[in-house]
Amino acid sequence: MFRPISTLPLPASAQLLLRESGFLFCEDVISHRGVAPEARSILQRWNLHSGECWNTLTSPPQTLNSLDLWQEECTSRSIVTWSKDVDSILDGGIPFQVITELCGAPGSGKTQMSLQLCVDVQIPESLGGAEGQAVFIDTACNFSSQRIRAIADACCKHCHLLSRKNQIRDFVNFNADSILNNIHLISIHGIVQLLAAVKVLPQLIEQHPQIKLVVIDSLAFPFTCGETCNTLDRTSYIYRILSDLQKLAVHNRLAIVITNQLTTRIIKSTPNMSELSPALGESLGHRVTQRLLLGRIAGNLKAAIVLKGNNQCMSSAKFQITEAGIRDL
């Protein structure tokens, strides 16, 4: 089975030149003698003429067997939400290497949960945490330094207590200031800036390899606010954002959390009937690995329901939001 040239990520004019010179398949270009001289002269313009470059273009990804993956999954820890009940329906917390969507009506605790996770990802390894850094992409002006400091203070207090109890040393550098210093924040307005922020993420992660969590709060806001954007474009932008994030997640072992709004969907078959469903269409539900619906029961009392997940079917838990952050009842 030969691989056609047109499947390669090559510029349109390079494709045309190669086709005109009679190169239709990858196997025409490269043989055991290296890259064919004619193709070489064409590809020189894009610095792709060496056999090495060509191989990276065409080589399939490395294969892994499911035993390796299973072992990796068993050893990797999740980010705790600081509520045991919520953690248990998520099989331990927010997992790494996948995209988790938090959806819910306004006031259901999406932002609070996101802020909590930004702090929790930094829990030191000696206490079972990931000791990572976090990125917070704020699209709706929701990031509050006051809240994050309160949550960080409470987390530090708890961790210091634990470390004293278990006599763990080298704990000096873990304080609220260091937690805030390890959260990389960007405030963006509009769809294009969101695309740009996702684009520069790999560079940021290269500079700060400790980053273990990326939060977008909220993914829906730029799309449902202001600029009108047709559904086709919207789906393509969202898929691009999510596939870029997914690549990063797998490659750098990150956890990705996106928040989403709920929207009222009108059911056409029965007049005057409507139901609530997550915004941004059905397509988003296919793309995310895990979907957690948050809801407000009364005041600070909230509920979480797993709508989609690999490990468990529909299950729910209650939690509350206190001054110190997400807590069990």
Add this chain to the structure above:
Amino acid sequence: MARSSKLVNSETVQHELDKAEIKGPDAILQLSDYGLLRVGSLGPVEINWLSNNAAASLLKPGFITALEFEKQEDNWRRVSTGCHVIDKVLGGGFPVRGITELSGESSCGKTQLCLQLCLSVQYPISQGGLDAGAVYICTEDSFPAKRLQQLFTTYPQQRMSPSHIKEDLPKFGDNIFIEHVADAAGMRQCVLGRLPKLLSHHSVKLIVVDSIAGVFRSCYENNEMKHRAEDMRTVGGQLHKMASQYKLCVICVNQVTASDGPQRSVPALGLAWSNLVTSRIQMHRSEPDGADSASQRSLEIIFAPDLQPTSVSYTISEAGVFGLAKLN
């Protein structure tokens, strides 16, 4: 970045972009990497360099840490209500961020509180104001000018330095810009056209829309709900944009609608609107228990990114809306 920029001839890249009529970083980012490959003879290295540069140029100042963010003074600045009891519940006053919704039954004091803020915002920053004017967009009744005139004389006397206010007294009225809007089309024209012009000429730090339900609740038929949601997003999005661009406080007054849930009344306009709201504050008024007691009023925070849901009771006097300190 530095390594790849050596490999890229920026002139040829620019030439290719001109040929394909791709102008500016926005257009570059809207195309995917595969879309850019299809443009012409841009190679993967050049595309990577191009889109990274485009992204960086759109993201000034880029990523900052939360610690740096905390130190920026103008984030989460607040407009004091002039009453320290209400201010305490609100964390210092109405936030300069996103859209704050103030909902409640009719005659519970929404407009009173907004008028009070129109004065309060004109105070210097040291006294809880923002040292700037206000815009008041009326959609329901005509602007309560008489009440405002009354507040000019009664309200400021509660504040700290009367001598300072005495000489400034006539200026209060000059810094409140009033607009009457009757329908959704007028609202769009106002926030998309006239308001940005006004903001570029005058120092304004408070926009009050009294009320948002006035335009969006009445002008639509039942089968036009999708249309209504789109219009609300346009107006809400523009208000958000102005709030962050000019660092001003946006307050949208909303009506309430009866509900069969645990609460008797919920803010009107449904999810399409509440998804646009950053902080939601509701005012309640309950009927008096007996003939001799006055009606109970309370102000409740339903949700806000930085506040706990709490409530405080208040009264309305000649001097404005004032909270009642809890007795226990």
